Amino acid sequence: MLELFIQPEALMIFATLFALEVVLGVDNIVFISVLCERLPVHQRKMARNLGIALAVAARIGLVFSISWVMSLTQPLVNVLSYDFSGRDLIMIGGGAFLLAKSLKELWMCFSHAHQQQASTVRAGIALVLLQIVAVDAVFSMDSVITAVGLTSEVPLMVAAILASAVIMVLCAEKINDYVMRYPGLKTLALLFLVMLGGMLMAEGFAIHLNKGYVYFAMAFGLIIETCHILLKKQNKKIIRRVYPQPCGWAVKAK
Known part of the structure; x- marks a missing residue:
């Protein structure tokens, strides 16, 4: 098995898989946050760590169930002369959920009344974890099917998933x-x-x-956005240096 990881082609595939898993992992962290x-x-923090652990477990489980995962690409239902596979239905359902949830959060960010309401309303941890599991399943299915298209070597897939999981755990707090x-x-x-x-x-x-x-x-x-944040920080430092005793407009700028 070790010989597999020293082959140039295998290393390139591993790097590609690792990059893919890291990108999808960041997506997971953002949604979980x-x-x-x-x-x-x-x-x-407990819910975030549990959500990441469930995401990693789901991907590893799907890797070891390759035959079942690939069976999901076979036509399952026919609607208006178009064949939908199990994967298609999962992508449509999961994408619709992710789209609706993200749009709802955006609307609440721009609505002052709902923003105040959101600060007082708390969701149950069971409901939050259920939503995390649903989106984790969609991301995991997408990443594993893509990985299968790149290589048939299960050790490479598992290694890439575990390596990206370490990055997810280390960076989750900072990203959040x-x-x-x-x-x-x-x-x-x-x-x-x-x-x-x-x-x-x-x-x-199929688009x-x-x-x-x-x-x-x-x-x-x-x-x-990063440049904008750094510029605002620099402006705050200048204001504090020029006006050590903050006046009304300087306080407001903070």
Whole structure:
């Protein structure tokens, strides 16, 4: 088995799988962070860690059930002369859920009345975990079927999933803090999830879109928002240096 990991072709496949799993892992973390915001503070970290563990377990379980996963690509139902497989139905249903949930969160972000209501209404941890499991299943199915298209070597898939899981666990807290601390980043993350939900639905209807364009657009948006955050921090430092005793407008700028 060790010989497999020293072959150049296998290493390239592993790197591709690892990058894929990390990207999907970040998607999971963002969605989990948004859902966990509805929980009491003392339950958020536990729910987030449990959600990540469930995501990793689901992907590893699907890798070891390759024959069942691949059977989901066979036609299951026929609607208006179009064949839908089990995977198509999962992509459509999961994408619709992700799209609806992300749009709802965006609407609540821009609605002051609902924003105040959201701060007082707390969701039950069981409901939050159920939603996390549903989206984890969709992301896991998508990533495993894509991985199967790249290689038939199960050890490579498991290694890539475990390596990305380590990154997810190490970065989950930081990603969650940044997304929740900066409203612009949260809005950007929700817009990314809206696009991702739409893309999953499109894949379910056999409309294959290049995800690279979406990831590039979101990376560009992330760079712009990061520059905006750094600029605001720099302006605050200048205000504090020029006006040591804050006046009314300086306090408001903070």
